[in-house]
Amino acid sequence: MVSIKDVAKKANVSTATVSRVISRPEAVKEETSMKVMKAIHELKYQPNVLARQLRKLETKTILVIVPDITNTFFSKVLRGIEYVAVSKGYKVLLGDAGNDVAREGEFLNVLRQKQADGIVLLTARMETSLIEEFALDYPLVLACEYIEGSTIPTVSIDNISGARKATEYLISLGHKKIGMITGPLNVVLGRDRLKGFSQAMARHDLPVEPSLVQEGNFTYDSGYNMMLKFLALSNPPTAVFAANDEMAFGAVKAVKDRRMRVPEDISVIGFDDIEFSSIFEPPLTTISQPTFEIGTTAMELLLKLINEDELTRNQYILEDKLIERQSCVSNNNPL
Amino acid sequence: MVSIKDVAKKANVSTATVSRVISRPEAVKEETSMKVMKAIHELKYQPNVLARQLRKLETKTILVIVPDITNTFFSKVLRGIEYVAVSKGYKVLLGDAGNDVAREGEFLNVLRQKQADGIVLLTARMETSLIEEFALDYPLVLACEYIEGSTIPTVSIDNISGARKATEYLISLGHKKIGMITGPLNVVLGRDRLKGFSQAMARHDLPVEPSLVQEGNFTYDSGYNMMLKFLALSNPPTAVFAANDEMAFGAVKAVKDRRMRVPEDISVIGFDDIEFSSIFEPPLTTISQPTFEIGTTAMELLLKLINEDELTRNQYILEDKLIERQSCVSNNNPL
DNA sequence: ATTTAGAATGTAATCGATTACAATCAGGTT
DNA sequence: AACCTGATTGTAATCGATTACATTCTAAAT
The missing domain is CATH 1.10.260.40 (lambda repressor-like DNA-binding domains)
Known part of the structure; x- marks a missing residue:
């Protein structure tokens, strides 16, 4: 040495x-x-950077906690974070919780032990009070998820308006009997997308029938099963909004297995625009999130926090976008 | 403080x-x-862990260089690495090259500056001499890719035998005229899978016609285009082996666009068994790699290197597996 | 030649732990 | 009481940089 x-x-x-x-x-x-x-x-x-860091009491490292690194949605956000981080001389420590809520919290010690200068959370499923407290002591940015009523700097899309947009698109195609497969309703994300759906329906004086709202859990299988429930109805919906693309895939599969067609018999719209959505058959109409930008914005925000720059605001809402592909079509089945 | x-x-x-x-x-x-x-x-x-690390001259951190974090194949390997790392008290620094070869090498400085105790490379596209030299000075493990003739500890599947297995499966179904869409032939991985294909054909006395071997680049589009070339032949293959699943998806799509069916008219087999292969229609028959185990094994190996334990060997070949789904069927089109 | 300001360099404290070595203590032996 | 041993604890050096402050140099001004 x-x-x-x-x-x-x-x-x-x-x-x-x-x-x-x-x-x-x-x-x-x-x-x-x-x-x-x-x-x-x-x-x-x-x-020896360790010595330098010890002297300067900074690590030039930030920690990112991801609920599931194998989910391309998160890995794309992560890439955005990395992109900005590296360009500013920061390194990225990865905390992959592997979908295990308990593990999310454990990573916080990395900060407490001064091994990172700040943290980006792509998940907020641990105790909110814990996160709130933590944000007081350390630079912290929430991306994708958010905590209701919190002032923690947050970057995300407006899930309510995104869901509204998806629903209104179906309505604009002449659909009136619209079903929704929601995400888990114990997380804000799930609730918000349902809220957007309800708002859109209300705005157009369409009823939201309880049997047409089924709670899924963001997995392919849950999408499949919930769609089966819809199809078992005496009067099934002509269009279905699934709160994410995986569930939309499952839903489409269920329709096909029942020897019906998407979009001819039932239109399906998803949310997120993941990799496979364009390859899927039919190519899935969905709401696209600016994943990379969410990442870059979050990292830029964190950098400001670290440098103690003034923040002009603490809620950064990025634009989502409706991606029209081929899984939705005008309602040709008027009541 | x-x-x-x-x-x-x-x-x-x-x-x-x-x-x-x-x-x-x-x-x-x-x-x-x-x-x-x-x-x-x-x-x-x-x-303060920095102080401890400085004194002990160790960081309890390892660096993983990934060619593309948004590729689920790599993120699953990464998860395996993380799993073992965290359980042994190590943290994982992520180096995402974003498919940019130049960036891969830059991350090596993290090691030189003693900010990590070791490194796992999920890519070997930078100069091999650089990697070889590096392995002399620092604990280094190669996962997924490997360098021909090198003694660097490596964890991967046997790509040659995997490709042979895929090809022999098609042969066992009675196919004789088999096409292959290869990966880029300037990387070992691409060459190996072609080698396996050739070996299988040779073993069964089947000719490898040059027009039936097309070089792709592991992308959906290249799979699509190469399959189009096959279909334009006066006597197209009855089965096609694509060197990865993405290309297989593209190939299937090309067949469908030509108003033919998979597997009835042409069988298609892929390689990797990524997330969507089971959701795809038809569900893709493919060779599955034990991604998580590749990750855990690589990390365990790296730990041994760091602790200067004796290595019993330096090539760890894990088992791949043929996953039979519905994209291949017996040849009903004898010459 | 002397003074002086500013540039260039050096000395040594510091960051926060770990640890070799030294010092002290407690209790048992003789 | 004097001595010894092993258990406890303290002192201070150390890891490798950064940096406040002190010192020395240089060259211009008087």
Whole structure:
């Protein structure tokens, strides 16, 4: 291990000078600088970042807690975070909870032990009071999810308006009997998308029949099963809004298995626009989230927090977008 | 920031004793220990890990370089790595190259600067000499990819035998005219899967016609286009082996767009068994890689390297598996 | 030649832990 | 009482950088 002392000795200067050559070259004479650089190269010196960090009490590392790294939605957000982080000289520590809520909280110790300068949470399923407290002590940004009534800086889309948009699209196609497969209603995300659905229906004076709202859990299987329930109805919906794409896939599959067609017999719209949605058959009409931008915005926000810059606001709502593909069609089955 | 000194003062002992209470409690008297613990709790003391790491010259962190984090194949391997890492008290630094070869190499500095104790490479596209040199100086494990003729510890499946297995499966179904859509042939992975294909054909005395081997680049679009080439032949293949699932999806789509059916008119087999292969229509027959196990094995291997344990061998070949779904069927179109 | 300001460099404290070594203590032996 | 041993605890060096402050140099001004 070659340290700054070795370089200093070799170049016949003090360690202070070596340090200055590295961090503030303008403060040292050209000639000395050359000498030092030469020694650095000859010894292949690499500063020990741990020592630097200890001295400066900063790590140039941020922690990202992800509920499930194998979910492309999150990995795309993560990529956005990484992109900005690396460009600003930060490294990204990954905390993958593997869909286990208990593990999410454990990662917080990384911050407490000063091994990261800040944290981005892509999940808010742990105790909200814990998160709130934590945000008081450390730079923290919420992305994708949010906590109701909290002032923690948050980046996300407006899930209510997104869901409303999806529903109104179906309505604009002439559908009146519309079913919804919701996400789990114990998380804000699930509730918000249902809320958007209800708002759209109300705005157009359409009734929301309880039998046409089924609670899923964001999985393919739940989408499949809930659609089966709809199809068992004496008077099934002509269109279905699934709160995410996986459930929409399951729903479409259920329709096909019943020897019916999407979109001819039933229109289906999803939410998220994941990778496979365009490859799926029929290509899925859905609401697209700006995943990469959510990531970059969250990271930029965190950087401001770390640098104690003034925040102009703490809720950043990004634009979602309706992606029209081929799983929805005008209602040709008027009551 | 409360440090060990504050605790020492409060408990009326030296910092050495506090340190011992934390790391070797058996070396300090019960009574003192209690006093110290009390102070620790009252002050909510958290040891500064940076300082500890600096002193011990270890970081309890490993770096994983991923070519593309949004690819579920890699994120599953990553999850395996994380799983073992966290259970052994290690943290995972993520280096996502975003499919940019140049960025892969940049992450190596993290190691040089002693910010990680070891590294797992899920890609070997940078200069092999660079990797070889690096492996001399730092604990390094290759996962998924490998370098020909290298002694670097490697965890992967046997791509040649996997490809052979896929091809022989088609042959066992009575197919004789079999096409292959390869991966890029400038990477070992691509070459190996082609090699396996050729071996299987040779073993069964089947000719490999040049027009029936098309080079793709692992993307959906390339699969689509190469299949189009096959279909334009006067005598197209009755079965096609695509070197990964994405290309297989594209290939199937091409067949459908030509108003033919998979598997009735053409059988298609893929490689990797990614998430959507089972949802795809028809559900894709493919070779499944034990992604999670690749990750766990790689991490365990790296741990051994870090602890300087003896390695019994340096090539770990895990078992792949043929997953029979519905995209392949017996040849009903004998020449 | 002397003074002086500003540039360049060096000295040593510091960040917060760990740990080799030294010092002290408690209790048992003689 | 004097001595010894092993258990406990304390002192201070150490890890490798950064940086406040002190010192020395340089060159221009007087």
